Amino acid sequence: MRFSGLKILKEGLTGNKGWRPHWRDPQPKSEYDIIIIGGGGHGLACAHYLASQHGITNVAVLERGYIGGGNVGRNTTIVRANYSLPGNSEFYSHSLKLWEGLEQDLNYNVMHSQRGIINLFHSDGQRDDFARRGNMMLSQGDDAELLDTEGVRKKLPYLDFEQTRFPIFGGLFHARGGTARHDAVAWGFARGADSRGVDLIQKCEVTGIDIQNGVVTGVQTSRGPIRAKKVAMMGAGRSSQIADMAGMRLPIESHVLQAFVTEGLKPCIDHVITYGMGHFYISQSDKGGLVFGGDLDMYASYAARGNLPLVEHVVEAGMTLMPMIGKAKMLRSWGGIMDMSPDGSPIIDRTHIDGLFVSCGWCYGGFKAVPAGGHVMAHLLATDQYHPNATGFRLDRFRSGVGIIDEEATGSQHNLH
Amino acid sequence: MRIQCPICGSRDRREFYYKGDALALKRPAPDAGAEAWDDYVYLRDNPAGWHSELWQHEAGCGAWLVVERNITSHEIRKVTLAEDAT
């Protein structure tokens, strides 16, 4: 089933009875060339690119819950390429370019909206730092523009500029940054993979990884054993449990991140705004809800819900920055489990077990990385070579100390990134 | 979430600073080798259950605490002073 304007018109006039499920519900086969553990954004994108770019279709994605139930359906959907360190810089730049062609590639409306991101700054020192970051973005081939207070005021007249704690000195504007509809991204990649023959198997929890003489041979699941030549661990917040099945310890600590949405309002916030000093960021969804969030709850957690002190903190910061949102009623809040790495950057690599691969450490920024994360992982699985835009994400960088990518220079404490 | 500080009693989570796995108390010898230091600085068990971790009663007595907490249910079963653990 392909989407087109004509088809939507026809279905609209005939009671929308012609739509079909976007993917099959297959039984697991006894063996696959490649098994992907985790049907989140990264696992689904990897499956799509394995099939579409490398012609490898004897692939299964095993998902313990349902497609879109993990972080891919829980995030605040910000898509950007404003990283500054080698390793990250070329990777996120690659990802943004994939985003820009994604709807054509998938024939799916992921509602990618390049509405622009403004990172606010509040001191001379921070201005220098943001100017430097902007220059890094320009030199990686992406866009950035430094706005002064008046420049920000023109775009965001409703902010409280003279607030006593953090008066607004300006902002770094990234015009190609924006948002996308998170569920649609999962669904689009799922359909792309399924339509090329990949089996998406839901309600199938991996409970063991079979290894013989240092070579992976398959997995044990809640729906029986399945053999495979290669296995990719792409379980995001649950990465440590999956790696543990292969006897591995990962440099990951799992933390909860919360997000919030208000009732639907008429369009009032046109951009993505980040207020780093208050740990607050916001955008408005196409449905009209104000979608906002802040920092981690800061303690390790596997509960996909957060605690009240953080709710209070985020809302206080929001009210400081834009008092007008105090009139909106908060509709829902939720949490997701983040695979926090010790340098804040991801891991996409082989392991010491032959045929076993890992992608994790997505922290709270793995949604924008979905297209590139899937793309470079597919490249690694198919060719056994690192993709040129993902050579830095080595698992052994921590042990060796060479090539650590600590974007925020906060050191090795997992929750500080 | 409330934490029972052995010195100050039951206090709100907001008074405490979270450091991470209590493995931080088991610092290897300087010459223990890359593997031992990797285990200490970076690698984590990260269990979906009981976890022994370091918190500081930052806005209270300032003591470092070892808290045994279930990181799925947030239940706390034991809190001791870190100085007793080392």
Ligand SMILES: Cc1cc2nc3c(=O)[nH]c(=O)nc-3n(C[C@H](O)[C@H](O)[C@H](O)COP(=O)(O)OP(=O)(O)OC[C@H]3O[C@@H](n4cnc5c(N)ncnc54)[C@H](O)[C@@H]3O)c2cc1C
């Ligand atoms: C509140 C919040 C806000 C965020 N905001 C942003 C943002 O604005 N921008 C951004 O770039 N990123 C953001 N993120 C981060 C981003 O959502 C994640 O980094 C990213 O989605 C993780 O990759 P994924 O989609 O593959 O993960 P997931 O969707 O979590 O996929 C992993 C899947 O693995 C499955 N799984 C786990 N264990 C097993 C097993 N044993 N067997 C089978 N399946 C298993 C899980 O059920 C899950 O579906 C945010 C996250 C949260 C929670």
Ligand SMILES: [Zn+2]
């Ligand atoms: Zn105390």
